[in-house]
Amino acid sequence: MTIDTKELPSIDAELQESLPAHYYLSDDVFSREKEAMFFREWFCAGREEQLPKPGDYLVVNVVGESILVVRDLDGRLRAHYNVCRHRGCQLALPATTQGIEEGMAGWSGHFNRAIRCPYHSWVYGFDGSLRGAPFLRESEGFRKEDLSLYSVGIDTWGGFFFLNLTPETVGTLHDQLKKAMTVFARFPLRDLRTARRITYEVDANWKLVMENYNECYHCAGVHPELCTIVPVFKQKGGSDLDFGAGIRQREGTSTYTFSGTSSRAPFPGLTSDEVSLHWGNISYPNMMTSVSSDHVAAFTLWSRSPGHTTVTCDFLFHPLEMARSDFDPSDVVDF
Ligand code: FES
Numbered sequence: 001m002t003i004d005t006k007e008l009p010s011i012d013a014e015l016q017e018s019l020p021a022h023y024y025l026s027d028d029v030f031s032r033e034k035e036a037m038f039f040r041e042w043f044c045a046g047r048e049e050q051l052p053k054p055g056d057y058l059v060v061n062v063v064g065e066s067i068l069v070v071r072d073l074d075g076r077l078r079a080h081y082n083v084c085r086h087r088g089c090q091l092a093l094p095a096t097t098q099g100i101e102e103g104m105a106g107w108s109g110h111f112n113r114a115i116r117c118p119y120h121s122w123v124y125g126f127d128g129s130l131r132g133a134p135f136l137r138e139s140e141g142f143r144k145e146d147l148s149l150y151s152v153g154i155d156t157w158g159g160f161f162f163l164n165l166t167p168e169t170v171g172t173l174h175d176q177l178k179k180a181m182t183v184f185a186r187f188p189l190r191d192l193r194t195a196r197r198i199t200y201e202v203d204a205n206w207k208l209v210m211e212n213y214n215e216c217y218h219c220a221g222v223h224p225e226l227c228t229i230v231p232v233f234k235q236k237g238g239s240d241l242d243f244g245a246g247i248r249q250r251e252g253t254s255t256y257t258f259s260g261t262s263s264r265a266p267f268p269g270l271t272s273d274e275v276s277l278h279w280g281n282i283s284y285p286n287m288m289t290s291v292s293s294d295h296v297a298a299f300t301l302w303s304r305s306p307g308h309t310t311v312t313c314d315f316l317f318h319p320l321e322m323a324r325s326d327f328d329p330s331d332v333v334d335f
Contacts, residue, residue: 024205030306037285038063042155042162042173044287044300045069047314049159049193050108051077055126057115059092060106060163063303067152067163068092070111072126077156079163080128080149089119091149115149124149157181158189159316160287160298180283183244186274187267187291192316195329199312206286206303209311213280213288213299216241225335229253229260230278246277255292257331264321266293294321295332 023029045060045067057070059082066082068091082090092115094107114131115124123132128149136142153167157180162173174181202209212218216238219227227234230249232241241247253260254275266275270293279291288299295317302310315329 018211019207024208025306027306030303033303034063038303039065039165040170041285042153042164042170042176043285044160044283045163046106046161046300047159047194047316048077048156048161048190053110055111055113056108057092057111058106058108059094061302062163062165065165066090067165068115068149069154069161069163070115070126073113077154077161078126078128079152079154081152083150084117084119084122085130085147085149086117086120086122086133089117091115091117091124093118158184158187159192160189177283179244180281180287180289183279183281184289184291186269187296188269188318189296189316191319192296193319193322194314195317195322195327196315196333197312198315198333199310202309202311203307204309205306206301206309209301209309210282210284210288214282225258226256229256243278243280246274246279249276249278251276255294255332256290256297257335259331262294262331263326264294264317267318292332294318295329297332 039062043062045062046058046069050056050058051069051071054071054073054075057068060067060069067079068082069077069079072078080091082092084091092107092109111126115126116122117124121134122130125131128151130144130147130149133142133144138144151167153164153170155162155164155173157173157177164170164173216233219238220234223233228250230247232247250260254266255262255264256278275293277293279289281289283289286301286303288301290297290299295315298314298316300312300314302312304310315333317327317329321327
């Protein structure tokens with residue numbers, strides 16, 4: 001579809017300048033972003049449902065740092081650097097020896113009651129405490145209590161889990177997510193389950209991905225199918241949109257599919273007016289959330305380098321809908 005720009009009204013929108021080019025390309029800037037942002041703020045790293053049972057673990061790569069997330073015997077999530085305190089071997093190794101490759105957000109597995117280092121078999125509890133080291137006796141120079149795994153902050157909201165690599169120096173997850181918690185308060189995010197996950201590689205800096213999500217100036221030309229469902233996206237150059245208050249869809253539509261409709265029930269508690277709205281939110285540094293009346297598209301950004309970002313998109317639905325024999329998320333995923 002071609003947009004005839006002569007048909008579009010001109011408005012007095014304010015032009016926002018981009019950052020200088022090196023902010024998107026430089027290794028030095030990327031290193032500073034790691035220190036100042038990715039390692040200091042709460043980083044969305046997955047869904048709690050990915051670790052359903054005690055002993056289940058997941059290894060994720062947070063901007064170059066390998067982090068081991070494990071569900072302990074009490075059902076609580078714990079997170080540690082995936083590094084043994086003895087000689088630094090990775091505690092959980094991937095099935096391939098290449099580490100996390102492009103296209104992988106991480107890998108998962110299961111520990112039986114404890115974490116055993118594959119190199120010299122030091123054994124750690126799920127809380128990170130060193131429980132045993134073969135053939136070594138405790139002495140003045142070797143005290144188990146001094147050799148727990150280096151811990152990483154972990155907290156949850158809405159069924160997502162977040163990691164913080166310097167938890168002692170930062171605010172709470174609640175402080176960071178205040179806006180998202182307000183916008184999505186009426187939705188049962190924690191109860192939802194992932195029906196489909198897609199992962200894609202973007203040869204672009206993470207800030208460009210977020211900037212693109214943060215505006216709808218491109219929507220008329222790039223997303224004509226979306227503008228059919230949400231006409232305001234192509235009006236006024238996509239300005240004056242309040243995603244926190246909900247964006248109104250075309251009359252008779254209620255979700256993001258090609259028809260704008262679905263056979264799924266809306267989330268419990270939505271009013272008949274709210275069913276025709278769509279909510280969106282960015283939670284820096286790496287989470288973008290798009291909420292329709294019957295599903296959520298949750299985007300997580302994994303910055304790999306200044307010029308490369310992996311994006312995972314989880315499509316979340318209500319378990320009652322997923323239990324239906326005719327449940328099929330394809331209409332949403334295809335759209
Ligand atoms: S490196 Fe882990 S036990 Fe030696």
